[in-house]
Amino acid sequence: MSEADAPGTTVPQAPAPSVPPPTRTVEIIDVPAHRLRRPGDLVAMILALLGVVLVLLLAVYAHRTTEGVTEDIENALPDFLERLLDIPLNLLEGLVTFLLPLLVIVERLIRRQVRVVLEALAAAVVAALLTGAGAWLLRSFAPDALVDGLAIASGTALSPAVAAIAALLTTIGSRDRRRAVGWSWNLLWIVLVLQVLMGAMSLPGALVSVLLGRALGLAARYLWGVRGERAYGRDLVTAIRRAGLDPLRIQRIADPEDLAEATAELVTTNSPIGYVTEHPDALPARAERRAEIREERGADDDGAPPTSSPAFMAATSEQADDGEPAPFSSPTPVVTLDDESAPADAGPPAPIRLRVSDPATVALAREGENRVYAVVDADGTRWDVVVLDGDRQVVGTLAAFWSTIRLKGLEQRAVVSLRAAAARAALMTYAAAAAGVRAPRLQGIADEEDSVLLVGEHVSSATTLSAMQPDDITDELLDGAWEQLRVAHDAGLAHRAITGDAILVASGRDVWLTAWENGEIAASELARRLDLAQMLALLALTVGPERAMASASRSLTEEQLVAIAPILQPVALPPATRAAARRDKQVLARVQNLLVDLIPTAQTEPMQLARFSARTVVTVTVAVIAGFILLTTLNFDQIIAAVREANPVWMVVAFLLGLLTYLGSAMSLVAFSPEKLPLWRTTLVQVAASVITLVAPAGIGPAALNLRYLQKNRIATPMALATVALVQVSQFVTTVLLLLVIALVTGSSGALDSLPSGAVLLVVALVLVAASTAFAFPAVRRWVLARLVPMLRQVWPRVVWVVGQPGRLAMGIGGNLIMTIGYLAAFQAALEAFAQSVPLTSLAIIYLVGTAAGSAIPTPGGVGTVELALTSGLRTAGVPTAVAASSAVLFRVLTFWGRVPLGWLAMRYLQKRDAI
Known part of the structure; x- marks a missing residue:
């Protein structure tokens, strides 16, 4: 018997030959691949522009630092090495500026991508022109500090050629997929470093040139779209x-x-x-x-x-x-x-x-x-088969990042790559299946080009909860949805995005919980409570609060129901559910009431989930813009000089008289409001408007805040608009009547003596002729009437209502008088601080013209225009130029800038009490 025939002996077998898989003909029905506007290009463009701004700020405010860094770099090379590198540098410049772009273009032409080449060339030309124009503007109009920060001995350091090359390379393709583009970028940076070393460019200038070119290239990519790298x-x-x-x-x-x-x-x-x-x-x-x-x-x-x-x-x-x-x-x-x-x-x-x-x-x-x-x-x-595309990952990354920084206690690591997104989706799908949740199984994963495919089980004969009619959703289906969520929570999983599309109903009886891509393993208690709140809100919006609450009471414990109440708020809901809740604002409130009825001890005070709200963002933005305007507009040397020369007693009087205007404005709003408003809180609203006036044209900011205040007091928007309009009209009429009364009582028209002048009459005549000519056209007439008639229809009933209540009318007129007289008295006190005085009528004319100029020219709070108009008016009234400027500046400091801190405190106080 041979050795091979011996018992227990295994004869090695030759490996089986490799056999190719069978050839298949696959039918594909798909939407053709179009050019894509990738969100990542838009984000990268914004970052490049922010980089330009940062470099310019460093060039201005850290000029010595950037100049020292540039000099250190230039001095790093000995003289003989600079001479030795002179010829190679010239060769590299020629290579980068001509040969490499040509090779990149030829490579794309070989691939028959003519459109890409034309777009890249167009972007390069635009970048060169805009950079050249920017260099000229810097030399001609930029502050000396900025020119010194960017320039070298030979002139400005902005290079149109560098910007053009950067724009061309950015537009023509990404460096990670095009080897020629990657080499071109590397050589461009080498040339720039050598030019800075040789003193041919400044460091800030080189960075700005590259960032400008890249920003323009990214803008071209986003505007025209790019050929996608997706798998098709x-x-x-x-x-x-x-x-x-x-x-x-x-x-x-x-x-x-x-x-x-x-x-x-x-x-x-x-x-x-x-x-x-x-x-x-x-x-x-x-x-x-x-x-x-x-x-x-x-x-x-x-x-x-x-x-x-x-x-x-x-x-x-x-x-x-x-x-x-x-x-x-x-x-x-x-x-x-x-x-x-x-x-x-x-x-x-x-x-x-x-x-x-x-x-x-x-x-x-x-x-x-x-x-x-x-x-x-x-x-x-x-x-x-779900296909994740790399060009869409930036959207999910930004959304996850925003959610992380906005919500407290719900930190979620944002995915930064396509593979990371696929890995998280696969992990959550596997975890849900392993936990026993009825969810589609994941069969396989593969990647190709810039796409990752997730092959999953198909749920036959299924529909989504959002696609079903409320009458077709039985109580058994509602309880089944809660059951699937309970199974997941028992395994430590949180879904984080429960919507009507994530819940499937198969064969009319089986509930599946899908879309686990945004889920979380080893979830915190707060994350699981949010799932419960999302499920309850979704069911309430789908089948009604009563049925949803009944299902929750059958499926959840009393402790879980109590835990839902404080977090049942819009910020905790997915976008789709949140939008539905905003359309039907009574649903969540009704659910809260049902929770309290079911469990009287439940605390329904909302839990602070968001670190900040949209209102906080607006407030901080207002403060930043106001601070910037304050720091860049005011001439502090002039203010200090004016304050030193002024009488402090009159300064205090002017400031107190300015505060009196808040009371007058509040009285007018309280008098004309259809609902009873507390005078003290309404006065605080007028104080808070001091901050809004810093970022809104004069008159618009306080009106917008008053409108918001009325809406918060449950006054319908049309009625609130009519009330605010009535307040503004009454203020204008009262001011004009007050001016006429002053002229009659004092017996002197003052500045009115020179009115109307010939120039004023000519301007008025031209305006009237232009208005009457335009009004003769039916289209213009319809356009004007379409905007005036609705406003008049809203205001006129309010006028009739106020006239029929003498007490309210008197209070409104009195408030307007207090406000106008307060400003006039404060203006006079500012003049008295410099031992100056003008007739009361002239003072009123100067003040009214100055504030009107601030309202006519849309600058925040009338900054600049009001000061100039007041100064010009005082000079016309005979006040010396230096005193006129000092008085105007002092008046604005005491009645505008100096009240900003009070407005900020009032706004924070009112926001905490949800009054505005």
Whole structure:
């Protein structure tokens, strides 16, 4: 007996020869790939522009530092080394400025990407022109500090050639995918470093030139769009096969309007199935695994694959003479589909046709805003393939980052790459399935080009909760949704984005919880409480607060219900649910009341989830802008000199008289309001308006804040608008009447003696002629009437209402008089501080003209225009120029700038009490 025949002896077998997988013809129905406007390009452009601003600020405010760094770099090379590098530097400059861009352009032309080349050249020309124009503007109009910070001995350091090259390289492609572009960028930076070392450019100038060019290149990419690096067509088929499927049909799933341009094509491929090459001994195991999956899903193992159907063979037999598949005769595919396979005894099954109206898969595409495909493999099994594209990851990253910095206690690490996003989605899907949640299983993952594919189980005969009618949603389905969420929470999982599209109902009875991409493992208690609040809010908006609360009381413990109450607020809801809650604002309030009725001890005071709100952002922005205006507009030397020369007693009097105007403005608003308003709080609102006037044109800021205050006091918006308009009209009429009374009582018209002058009459006549001519045209007349008539219809009933109540009318007129007299008295006190005085009528004219100029020219608070108008008016009244300027500045400091801190405190006080 030979050694090979001995018992227990294993004879080594030769490895089986590698056999290529079977060739398949795959039908693809997809939306053609269009040029993409990538959000990442827009974000990168903004960052580049911020970089330009930062470098310019450093050049101005850290001039010595940047100048010292540039000198240190220049002195780093000995003289002999500079002379030695002179010739190589010239060669490199020629290489970078001419040869490398030419090679990059030729490489793209070889690829027949003529449009990309033309766009890159256009961006380069625009960058060169704008940079050259910027250099000229810097030399001609920029402050000396900025010119000194950017310039060298030979002139400005901005280089149009460098900006043009940077724009061309940015527009023509990314350096991580184009080797020629990467080498060109490297050589460009080398040349710039050498030029700074040789003293040919300043460091800030080089950085600004590159950043300007890159910003313009990114703007061109975003404006014109770029060729996407996504996986389409043959690349898509290759990736799906690598994920473990043997596809026969692939169809894009989306809303019907998104599929209007869908086309069909046939792709023949024999790419590997899986991540390893198939061997004969591996094929039975793979077939056995597919049989197990079919058995679990209730499919018949003996059914013939769809490729045997006559319809499919007829569709795929249209081959060209060269063996390549011919396109379908109709560019628009048949998109009706039968989601169920034929019975085993019905003969060979017809090819599965996918229907666009599949609500579950359409919701899957809508939920994550990713590409979704329905795939039928050789076994007749339907799969859902989600494609994550790298160009969309910046949107998710920014959204996660914003959520992290805004919400407290819900830190979520933002994904920074496509692979990280896919890894998190796969992790949460696997974790949900392992926890026992009824969720689609993940079959495989693959990547191709700038896309990652997630192949998942398809839920047959399913619809989304958002697509169902309230009457069709039974109490058993509501309880089933709570049950799936409880199973996830028991395993430490949080969903974080429970919407109507994330909940599927299969066969009318089974609830599936999907879309786990934004979920969290080992979730905190707060994250799980947020899930409960999101589920309760969603169900309340879907079937009504009463049914939702009844379902929650059956499924949750009393402690869980108590925990929901403080966080049931819009900021805790996903965007879709939040939008629905804003449309029906009474739903959440009704749920809160039902919670209190069910558990009287429940605390419904909202928990502070957000670190800041939109109102806080506006407030901080107002403060920053106001501070910037304050620091850049005021001449502090002039103010200090004026204050030193002024009488401090009159300064205090002027400041106190200015504060009196707040009371007058509040009295007018209280008198004309249809609802009773507290005088003290209304006065604080007028104080808070001192901050708004810093960033809004004169008169507009206080009116907007008064409107907000009235709305907060449950006054309807049309009525609030009419009230604010009535207050402003009454102030104007009272001021004019007061001016006439002063002229009559004092017996002197003062500045009115010179009015109307010839110039004024000419201007008034021209305005009247232009207005009457324009009003003769029907279109202009309709346009004017369309805007005036609604306002008059709102204001006139309020006028009639106020006239019929003498007490309110007197209070309103008295408030307007107090406000106007307060300003006039403060202006006179500012003059008295410099021992100057003018007739009361002249003082009123000067003040009214100055404030009118501030309102006519839309500068924040009338900054600059009011001071100039007051100074000019005082000079006309005979006040010396120096005293006139000092008095005008002092008046504005005491009645405008000096009251800003009080306004800030009042605004914070009112915001904490939700009064504005």
